[in-house]
Amino acid sequence: xxxxxxxxxxxxxxxxxxxxEPLTSELVFSHLAWAFLFxxxxxxxxxxxxxxxxxxxWAWHAGFGAASTxxxxxxxxxxxGPKDQSGLPYQxxxxxxxxxxxxxxxxxxxxxxxxxxxETPNPSFKRTRLRRSA
Numbered sequence: 001x002x003x004x005x006x007x008x009x010x011x012x013x014x015x016x017x018x019x020x021e022p023l024t025s026e027l028v029f030s031h032l033a034w035a036f037l038f039x040x041x042x043x044x045x046x047x048x049x050x051x052x053x054x055x056x057x058w059a060w061h062a063g064f065g066a067a068s069t070x071x072x073x074x075x076x077x078x079x080x081g082p083k084d085q086s087g088l089p090y091q092x093x094x095x096x097x098x099x100x101x102x103x104x105x106x107x108x109x110x111x112x113x114x115x116x117x118x119e120t121p122n123p124s125f126k127r128t129r130l131r132r133s134a
Contacts (some may be wrong), residue, residue, distance in 0.1 A: 002064035005071050006039035012075075042067035042099035049103070059110040066102035070095060 014031035021027055046063040055063075074095040084090050110116075 002068065003040055003043055005068040006036055006043060009039050009071060009075055010036040039071055039095075042070065042096065042103065045100075046103055049107070055110050056116045059106060059113075062106045062109070063103055066106050067099045070099035070102050074098065 010031055013035055014028065017027060017031060043064060046067055050060050050063060074091055077091045077094075078089055081091060
C-alpha cells in the first residue's frame, strides 16, 4: 500500500514522457525501474529504520506517510511550481532531503512520545491449530 505512491508517480512520469518520445523498452525500463527506485528510496529507508527500532503502529505509518507526502509535494511543485529556463527538473533535488527531514520529524515525535515499542506476542503464548472437520 505504501509503495503505491512511488509506483503511481513512476507511471505518470512514463505517460508524460510518451507525449514527447516514442515507446521503447529503454524508456519503459528507465521509468518503471530507475524512477521507481528513486521515488521509493525514502520508503525503503523508513522500512529499514522501522525494522530496526520497531516503533508503534502510528509512528510506522507516519514514516511512510511522511515519505509519501514529500513525494506528492515535490511532484506538485514540478507540475505547478516555477519552471527553470533550462527545462531541467531541479525541484527533484529537494525530494530526498525533504523526505529525510520529514522522517526525522517522525522519529523525534516518536521519541518525545516516550519511544513506545510495538507489542510483541508473549513467548509463553502457545498457538493452537484449528482442527479440520472431516
